[in-house]
Amino acid sequence: xxxxxxxxxxxxxxxxxxxxxxxxxxxxxxxxxxxxxxxxxxxxxxxxxxxxxxxxxxxxxxxxxxxxxxxxxxxxxxxxxxxxxxxxxxxxxxxxxxxxxxxxxxxxxxxxxxxxxxxxxxxxxxxxxxxxxxxxxxxxxxxxxxxxxxxxxxxxxxxxxxx
Numbered sequence: 001x002x003x004x005x006x007x008x009x010x011x012x013x014x015x016x017x018x019x020x021x022x023x024x025x026x027x028x029x030x031x032x033x034x035x036x037x038x039x040x041x042x043x044x045x046x047x048x049x050x051x052x053x054x055x056x057x058x059x060x061x062x063x064x065x066x067x068x069x070x071x072x073x074x075x076x077x078x079x080x081x082x083x084x085x086x087x088x089x090x091x092x093x094x095x096x097x098x099x100x101x102x103x104x105x106x107x108x109x110x111x112x113x114x115x116x117x118x119x120x121x122x123x124x125x126x127x128x129x130x131x132x133x134x135x136x137x138x139x140x141x142x143x144x145x146x147x148x149x150x151x152x153x154x155x156x157x158x159x160x161x162x163x
Contacts, residue, residue: 005052015064034077051078062091085109099153103138
């Protein structure tokens with residue numbers, strides 16, 4: 001599978017409160033959560049992005065509390081994936097559980113700029129900056145994890161593969 005979109009960048013240590021501020025957690029409606037994605041990091045962010053856009057961040061993305069609302073808000077807002085130097089472990093797992101593709105690549109995180117057009121090959125982990133022509137290698141997910149992501153997350157995967 002290939003993901004392609006315009007890049008939005010954020011720095012290091014973006015915590016779950018910046019991804020989806022706690023004041024909006026009085027709902028569990030994914031569409032409502034998506035309206036406020038990254039609101040405290042960049043006001044009005046959800047209205048600026050287009051379906052398929054890609055979020056690129058620095059190290060320790062998703063640190064803070066273990067709310068699964070954060071990757072849900074990113075995914076439902078229409079962002080196709082997140083590329084970062086590193087992810088907080090609980091955010092990493094929550095992302096996979098809800099089917100949000102995430103890729104670790106220090107080189108891509110350091111080099112890709114806001115507004116660049118990027119393509120990510122989820123099968124190989126190759127990230128191509130179509131604006132500059134540079135490529136980067138992220139560690140690809142094993143086949144079973146790709147199936148989980150393509151199913152839309154753990155619960156959908158389990159439903160699909162019930163015996």
